[in-house]
Amino acid sequence: MALSLTVNGDQRSLDIEGDTPLLWVLRDELGLKGTKFGCGAGLCGACTVHLNGQPVRSCSTPVESAAGGEVTTIEGLAEDGQLHALQKAWIAEGVPQCGYCQSGQIMSAAHLLATNPAPARDDIVAAMTGNLCRCGTYSRIIAAVESVVGNSSMENSLAYDATAAGEVS
Amino acid sequence: MAMNRRDFLKVSAGTSGSLMLSLSLPGCSGMPTGYTQETGEWKPDAWLEITDNDEIHFTLARVEMGQGVYTGLTTLIAEELEVDPGAITPRFAPVAPEYRNPLYKLQLTGGSTSIATSWEPLRTAGASARQMLILAAARVWQVDAAECSARQGRVIHPNGLDSMRYGQLVELASKEVIRGDIALKPASQWKYIGKQAGKLDARAKSTGTAVYGIDVELPGMVYGVVSRPPRYGARVQAFNDSEVRAMPGVLDVFEIERGVAIVADKYWRARKAQDALKAEWDNADALSLSTDEVFASYRRAADEDPGESERSEGDYDAAVDAAGKVFEAEYSQPYLAHSTLEPMNATAWYRDNSIEVWAPTQAPDLGRIAAARVTDLAPSDVAINTTFLGGGFGRRLTQDYIEEAAAVAYRVKKPVKLIWSREEDTQHDLYRPAMLHRMQAGLDGNQLTGWHHQIVGPQLLDWYVRNAAPAQYPWAPKFMYGTLGKVGLLAEGIATPKDMSAIEGAIEYPYNVDNIDIRHTHTDPGVPVTFWRSVGYSHNGFAVETFMDELAHETGEDPYQFRRKLLAGQTRHLEVLDRAVQMAGWDTPVAEGRGRGIALFRSFGTFVAQVVEAGVENGTIKVYKVVCAVDCGRVVNPRIVEDQIEGGIIFGLTAALYGEITHEGGQVQQSNFHDYQLMRQYEMPEVTVDIVQSSEAPTGVGEPGVPPVIPALGNALFALTGKRQRSLPLKADA
Numbered sequence: 017m018a019l020s021l022t023v024n025g026d027q028r029s030l031d032i033e034g035d036t037p038l039l040w041v042l043r044d045e046l047g048l049k050g051t052k053f054g055c056g057a058g059l060c061g062a063c064t065v066h067l068n069g070q071p072v073r074s075c076s077t078p079v080e081s082a083a084g085g086e087v088t089t090i091e092g093l094a095e096d097g098q099l100h101a102l103q104k105a106w107i108a109e110g111v112p113q114c115g116y117c118q119s120g121q122i123m124s125a126a127h128l129l130a131t132n133p134a135p136a137r138d139d140i141v142a143a144m145t146g147n148l149c150r151c152g153t154y155s156r157i158i159a160a161v162e163s164v165v166g167n168s169s170m171e172n173s174l175a176y177d178a179t180a181a182g183e184v185s
Numbered sequence: 186m187a188m189n190r191r192d193f194l195k196v197s198a199g200t201s202g203s204l205m206l207s208l209s210l211p212g213c214s215g216m217p218t219g220y221t222q223e224t225g226e227w228k229p230d231a232w233l234e235i236t237d238n239d240e241i242h243f244t245l246a247r248v249e250m251g252q253g254v255y256t257g258l259t260t261l262i263a264e265e266l267e268v269d270p271g272a273i274t275p276r277f278a279p280v281a282p283e284y285r286n287p288l289y290k291l292q293l294t295g296g297s298t299s300i301a302t303s304w305e306p307l308r309t310a311g312a313s314a315r316q317m318l319i320l321a322a323a324r325v326w327q328v329d330a331a332e333c334s335a336r337q338g339r340v341i342h343p344n345g346l347d348s349m350r351y352g353q354l355v356e357l358a359s360k361e362v363i364r365g366d367i368a369l370k371p372a373s374q375w376k377y378i379g380k381q382a383g384k385l386d387a388r389a390k391s392t393g394t395a396v397y398g399i400d401v402e403l404p405g406m407v408y409g410v411v412s413r414p415p416r417y418g419a420r421v422q423a424f425n426d427s428e429v430r431a432m433p434g435v436l437d438v439f440e441i442e443r444g445v446a447i448v449a450d451k452y453w454r455a456r457k458a459q460d461a462l463k464a465e466w467d468n469a470d471a472l473s474l475s476t477d478e479v480f481a482s483y484r485r486a487a488d489e490d491p492g493e494s495e496r497s498e499g500d501y502d503a504a505v506d507a508a509g510k511v512f513e514a515e516y517s518q519p520y521l522a523h524s525t526l527e528p529m530n531a532t533a534w535y536r537d538n539s540i541e542v543w544a545p546t547q548a549p550d551l552g553r554i555a556a557a558r559v560t561d562l563a564p565s566d567v568a569i570n571t572t573f574l575g576g577g578f579g580r581r582l583t584q585d586y587i588e589e590a591a592a593v594a595y596r597v598k599k600p601v602k603l604i605w606s607r608e609e610d611t612q613h614d615l616y617r618p619a620m621l622h623r624m625q626a627g628l629d630g631n632q633l634t635g636w637h638h639q640i641v642g643p644q645l646l647d648w649y650v651r652n653a654a655p656a657q658y659p660w661a662p663k664f665m666y667g668t669l670g671k672v673g674l675l676a677e678g679i680a681t682p683k684d685m686s687a688i689e690g691a692i693e694y695p696y697n698v699d700n701i702d703i704r705h706t707h708t709d710p711g712v713p714v715t716f717w718r719s720v721g722y723s724h725n726g727f728a729v730e731t732f733m734d735e736l737a738h739e740t741g742e743d744p745y746q747f748r749r750k751l752l753a754g755q756t757r758h759l760e761v762l763d764r765a766v767q768m769a770g771w772d773t774p775v776a777e778g779r780g781r782g783i784a785l786f787r788s789f790g791t792f793v794a795q796v797v798e799a800g801v802e803n804g805t806i807k808v809y810k811v812v813c814a815v816d817c818g819r820v821v822n823p824r825i826v827e828d829q830i831e832g833g834i835i836f837g838l839t840a841a842l843y844g845e846i847t848h849e850g851g852q853v854q855q856s857n858f859h860d861y862q863l864m865r866q867y868e869m870p871e872v873t874v875d876i877v878q879s880s881e882a883p884t885g886v887g888e889p890g891v892p893p894v895i896p897a898l899g900n901a902l903f904a905l906t907g908k909r910q911r912s913l914p915l916k917a918d919a
Binding site: 033049054056060091106112118119122148149 | 249250251252253382383384386387388389390391392393394395396397399400402433451452453454524525526527528573574575576577578604606607608824825828829831832833834835836857858859863864865866867869872
């Protein structure tokens, strides 16, 4: 079937069987290999992307159900050439070991921060529990997310100040 | 390992004014190797390369599977070359003799050996390059080379002001000859070793740009899947060829050695066609046993055959006869899957009478053999390109997935990417063997006078030699591969002089006991098995350190003090044991509803002691804390050491809490992460890793975190409940 998707801000048109999982469309049709195949059953989270702002397991999401939607993958997380704060934290903290699960981990964390900019430790753990890591990078993941929570509250206050200054002038 | 540093250094000018240094990492040349050196047949392409525009390329002879060699080995080169590790671009090595692991004589990443075997040669290589660049600069400046120095990719003039970039010097440097041994920097001058904390691959792995095997893309590539018989050893009998062929996108359907291959233009179409496949299997030679029968057969074997003596000291039989008390226990552990998060996959392209393979593999030279074996090609007609590995843990030492991809590519003559599903990955793995341990001890009062350990189960090399032998005997005709494996094994050893896989960790029993009797009863139920993170140590650690805990309890002694008293003179064991106990607050009361357990285990040259604090909450085992002291000699990258040890702890806890592959009528019963569970974020204990500062030679860290945590958790649950669990996985309601 013919369908279109907005992927990382670009409109993409496809002709493909509607039951093809979004994962294989992203990887093989659109060449976005950062999203990984881990289990094919929504159990490991390696394939996590955002669909219309919600985290979904792309291995278990038929592309037809995403038709017309907006998809963000790990490749689309950076803005204006700047890595997402979580990506910077992942690098600074040295989170990845084999790295295979990390795109999915970062996408889950990015959704958490988009909806809850100041999550408590329990919120972070709950949000990240659907993402398996066989290497065992779990505590570095928490540290990386918490480092962004710390920084982003600082950034938010700076952004607020700048706006306030703009209003004054 | 003694070696002359000049022996392995070869220099040549590169094609465009670059300096290339050959790193012929020295093998154990004093040992008989059993193969002729294939000079001329192999390209001497093991290079550190510095280009005239200051690019530095380093060929990584070990694969990166999360254990950190991409950063760690690069740091060794960088330290002596006097450049920031981040200024070096590592690339994965092709197959060549120079890249063999000197311990195994195979191009293999495993056994927690990468840093230990590269420590001296890579630093020497970096130092040699630096010295040649200095000699070249000194010649240009007409000054004494000894007065020059190197810093941040430049040679510094004796006046301290002038300098030249390495890139400016490479052409001249390539003509320099080093006389005498190269002095390595003293530890006091290290800038990166022991200090480097970043990871060179973290950026690629945080932006989705790191290329794993599954990400390889080739022009005109098609996709393959293989349906394998549910019972190991079964063969294809018949299948509905025409119905599968009629499915959309299907290009070919055919039998290969291991099952029915389906090739389609898209991966999902291949999977849908697989749903339409109806195959009948010939089960004449198929596995038919169930898990209960595995352990029954082990017990029979143990009764009938006391096993080969693997270590004997004093007179165990006399000691046990004289003992006031004899204590016995039997332990068992199940088969375990590897569950690398990147499922098995490989991409192969047959053209021009050769095959090129792209694959996440721990043993690329064995991948060549595997591809050659299922085609009419020679191993030298097979090129292997190694990618990042989405986990290894020993699974990717076996090359069955490359063999399948090669067989499929050979037939379709197009680039083919073969991907296993998670279910296929779980059910067609080669497992950590199920094992049985019979332990017996003689006690005189509180004195442990005799230690007996009978290990019952298979040996891994029986399963591994098929591909390993021809890699070491590349001149041998293909029809000899099968027998060659056995001959090689008997004659001089393939991977090690003796198959240690069943007994490692048991025969190094460290406690001072006068009478020791350690035996292996070799029995193999036919379930495919292979290496699994920490291998034999993974099961022997549980048996030895649980039994030690039982004996402490029998004698009424504190489990820490009981061990400590038997370790006189074992300073490195004692150091980690004392540190772990101190960190854990062993002498302070544990919180209500929790128990503390301890274990101490040396593997891969590294000493590890752990204290686990655990309890039972809502009917499940809850691990609250793990403290771990580790002595791995010199530390190259402290953060990677911490990560590897912590990762090993989680790997071990996953096995202790969940790990169990069972068979019913020859079929594996588990399939995906719902019934073969891995530990998740919410189950994470607080983990503390304390690294002993040591100037001993570096040892491995990828595996040693695994073995002690399993008995330490079991011992903690015993401390809490008073009930001893002797089989894995551990149960909350035991």
